[in-house]
Amino acid sequence: MNIKSAVAIILASVSSLWAEDFYTYFASNPTPAPNGESIVYIPDIKLLSFGDKAESGSSSPTLNNAIFYKSTSIKSWATGYMDMQYGTASSNTIAPEWKTPENAIGAVNSSDPTEKVVCLGDGGSITLSFANGIGNGDGADFAVFENGFDANYLELAYVEVSTNGTDFLRFPNFYLGEVQVDESSDMYPTQVYNLASKYESGYGHAFDLEELEFAYKYALSDGSSFSEEYLNHILTNYPLVDLDNIQYVRIIDIYGDGSCVDSAGHVIYDPCGPNYSAPGFDLKGVGVINEAVAVPEPAEYAAILGAMGFVVAILMRRRA
Numbered sequence: 001m002n003i004k005s006a007v008a009i010i011l012a013s014v015s016s017l018w019a020e021d022f023y024t025y026f027a028s029n030p031t032p033a034p035n036g037e038s039i040v041y042i043p044d045i046k047l048l049s050f051g052d053k054a055e056s057g058s059s060s061p062t063l064n065n066a067i068f069y070k071s072t073s074i075k076s077w078a079t080g081y082m083d084m085q086y087g088t089a090s091s092n093t094i095a096p097e098w099k100t101p102e103n104a105i106g107a108v109n110s111s112d113p114t115e116k117v118v119c120l121g122d123g124g125s126i127t128l129s130f131a132n133g134i135g136n137g138d139g140a141d142f143a144v145f146e147n148g149f150d151a152n153y154l155e156l157a158y159v160e161v162s163t164n165g166t167d168f169l170r171f172p173n174f175y176l177g178e179v180q181v182d183e184s185s186d187m188y189p190t191q192v193y194n195l196a197s198k199y200e201s202g203y204g205h206a207f208d209l210e211e212l213e214f215a216y217k218y219a220l221s222d223g224s225s226f227s228e229e230y231l232n233h234i235l236t237n238y239p240l241v242d243l244d245n246i247q248y249v250r251i252i253d254i255y256g257d258g259s260c261v262d263s264a265g266h267v268i269y270d271p272c273g274p275n276y277s278a279p280g281f282d283l284k285g286v287g288v289i290n291e292a293v294a295v296p297e298p299a300e301y302a303a304i305l306g307a308m309g310f311v312v313a314i315l316m317r318r319r320a
Contacts, residue, residue: 034211035194036065036139049176049190053151054203064189065206066199067143067287069108074143074287077107078128078249082165087124087253087280094121094279101126108285111202113147120157121280122272125252127165133292134161134246136209143204144251145284146197152186156195156256156270157281159207162248167240170233171207172215172226175268181256187270195268196251196281204287209243227265245292253280 033039037051051064067073084101086094098119104126109116120126134142144159156175160168176191189198197205216238218224219231226234254260256270272279 033193034214035206035208037193038064040190049188050174050193051190051198053189054199064199065140065208066203067140067206067289069111069145069202069204069285069287071287073140073289074107075291076130076132076288078105078286078288079131080129081105081126082129083125083127083250085125086119087121087255094119098282104128104283104285106285108145108202108204108287113149113201113282117147117282117284119280119282120251120253122255123253124280125250126283127162127248127250128286129165129248130246130286130288130291132288134209134249134288135290135292136213136243136246137290139208139289140206141209141246141288141290142249143206143287143289144196144249145204145287146199146201147282147284148197148200151189151200154187154189154192154198154270155281156192156197156254156268157283158252158254159194159196160250160252161209161212161241161246162250163240163242163245165248167237168248168250169212169237169241170230170263171212172230172234172263174264175262175266177269179269180258181269181271195254195262201284204285206289209246212238212241212243225264227261227263229261229265230263247292249286251281251283251286255280 033050040049054064054066054068081101081104086099098117101118103116103118105128118126144157146155146157148154158170158173160170162168171194173194175193175195177187181187192198194207194211197203199205212234216234219226219234224231254268254270256268256272258267258269260268262268
């Protein structure tokens with residue numbers, strides 16, 4: 001048996017540990033989900049829910065993954081943007097005063113939902129870049145801030161990351177709602193997992209890059225609950241992304257009429273269409289909690305090695 005085959009067998013064995021775990025809709029395991037949120041399961045009615053909403057004055061009242069915009073855990077913010085695509089999935093157009101992608105750059109400076117916002121539009125997207133990158137550290141690595149006016153009125157988006165700005169990897173996500181959202185019905189934060197954002201304005205939805213490794217191992221196992229579409233996506237794109245060196249985050253609005261699906265192929269509903277005043281996801285910013293570890297350029301690396309050699313030579317002379 002060659003090394004490559006041995007490694008494949010080891011990976012398959014490890015991955016099988018995830019197959020019956022968190023990525024099934026009705027898992028009874030009470031352990032927190034991979035992104036740190038609590039899981040509540042009621043067997044009698046097969047109800048599964050995640051975390052809870054963020055509440056004023058607390059960044060984590062009930063084991064959710066909300067990050068307050070003033071949190072000292074945030075080290076830096078997005079420094080640039082590209083590929084701004086305003087959504088046109090519905091007739092609900094974006095007013096010119098909300099076509100402000102530069103508002104997604106820099107720190108979120110207020111919990112006011114009308115300040116420092118760019119509207120993506122139904123099905124729109126934007127890619128943000130970061131001067132110091134994002135690294136796979138302990139716990140949450142970055143947080144996406146939306147301008148949610150109400151915990152039961154959520155505009156959702158997929159979140160993807162990239163090292164080179166070309167190949168993007170989407171976070172695994174689940175949506176447990178079953179009803180089309182309209183003016184007479186509410187959304188519930190506990191039915192949303194790894195979609196930005198389930199929190200009100202002022203709180204960012206945190207994402208942990210480690211979960212992408214978790215999801216990749218799970219995708220390699222037998223019996224995963226991922227849809228074929230997401231399974232192919234993660235198996236193709238995971239090897240193209242360096243989790244220790246994320247330079248780009250892409251936010252893609254979900255048009256919530258049921259035409260978009262989660263990582264298990266389940267339909268996603270959120271407010272959409274001409275009956276709603278704000279078309280699509282309203283981005284306030286992306287904060288970095290764990291920055292990428294700086295890797296020296298070749299010239300700098302050579303200088304470092306030269307300096308180390310100089311020090312070693314001096315120490316050897318002293319010993320002689």
